[in-house]
Amino acid sequence: MTDYPIADYDDAYANGAHIEGAGTYPPKWTELAQAFRDQAAAAGRARLELAYGPGERNRLDLFLPEGTPNGLAVFVHGGYWKAFDRSVWSHLAAGPLAHGYAVAMPGYTLCPDIGIDGIGEEIAAAISFAAGQVDGPIRLTGHSAGGQLVARMISGTPLLPQAVLARVAGVTPISGVHDLRPLVRTEMNEILKIDTGTAQSESPVLLEPRGAIPVTAWVGAAERPEFVRQNRALYEMWRGFATPMSIIEETDKHHFNVIDGLADPQHPLCRAFLGLAG
Template sequence: MSGNKITNWDDAYSNSAYIPGGDDYPAKWQAAAAAFRDEMRAAGRLREDIAYGSHPRNRYDLFLPKTEAKGLAVFVHGGYWMAFDKSAWSHLAAGPLAHGYAVAMPSYVLTPEARISDITRQIGAAINAAAREVEGPLHIAGHSAGGHLVSRMNTATSPLDRDVAARLRKTVSISGLHDLRPLLNTSMNETLRLDLAEARAESAALLEPLDGMDITCWVGANERPEFLRQNGLLANLWSSFKVEVSSVEEADRHHFDVIEGLADPDHRLVRTLLGV
């Protein structure tokens, strides 16, 4: 970077290189998620690989609380729309489950097989399907690319069914990307295949929100400057609309550990998501 001007966009959106032991996190996530699934499976509180579409990746897992569900929480994973699936994040369901909420975690078709606009529609279909399985209020969260996807559910071009959108009580976009245009300058766009028109159409910050939405943009204070900037965009640009919008910078958290609060029933991140 030179001053405030970004000259290396790949570096601006690089996370692992700036996190000590960053390359070790995926294996840690997989191990914690697998152990949690084993526990939930043994308790009879896990429904796995529920189809919401025709593609093999159009599947979600549904974790059930010990008693009748108060409502539904959905977590959408990140990975720059290019990596991961639902299997690495199961342990993050622990926080909402402890408060009596069912938790759905979908996979989706990744780029380059799908475009980002396709993935947006897939996540809408996944949430619509899970909402038909669990009654009550809906709370959605996503991390990084998943933060982008849940933010998009709040916009006037949301793929959510109208009755499902009416049940949406809270969205938390964790380290979300709300303006996709800078990604046109990165080498990963060879995989994302974004053009300017799609980047504009898929950027929540450039769209009008649905009336009545309530969204918090949450980021680790130790994240890359671009993620801090992206985190503040919706609070800035949506402040004049009929929505509740806020932003949080969580101290001493980086891009890979900022999601850990979802596993803790008493963490502020869980309480913000559920309104408890």
């Protein structure tokens, strides 16, 4: 683990520089996602580019299982709130779909065109829209910045309507950045523009969870030490409330491959996300 205090915050939150073959991952994700989208569309089980708000990036993709969905699974992508698009991750819907869940993958406006608090409002709007399309329990997951966003959905000042929040059956933040304060010290904050107020209002570790919604804080054991620490921090801060908490540090997984388990219906990550035993 990192010796604290941190001397170089930019390095502490740099992922690609510490992952072998990091540059190969985005093209691979894009290829897998496009093939999945094409297959789902050909089968008539993809509703793409659904508008949930007025913004250019206020669109989501909804993938449908065979038959009536058992519920709604939502995946929120990462990229430090400033990169990537929903279309890069479509293949990760395969696991929940195999268990009969519809899967919504929302896009959102990126920093610096919006603040992190504004992104939270957009994601809440996307979840609410998708909830109107699919009945049953709602399960939320997100990676990195997406982990912060899904944790924010169930903590602090309410973002989700009560009727939607009441349907949330579980949340699985993956490698979430749950404390925004260290990012103020990074060069990327020139784009993110996190100030003291935003760090206070949007950091899940500083907020009280709303209700007893089960949360699984998931991270790769081989990730940068700050991501392991952030995951542990959410677990430690929230387990003092009514929220049932569990924590997983997945062996040998780094920041870019820790999400792979979502695509496999029998992987422990997918099963934990859907609240399945074992």
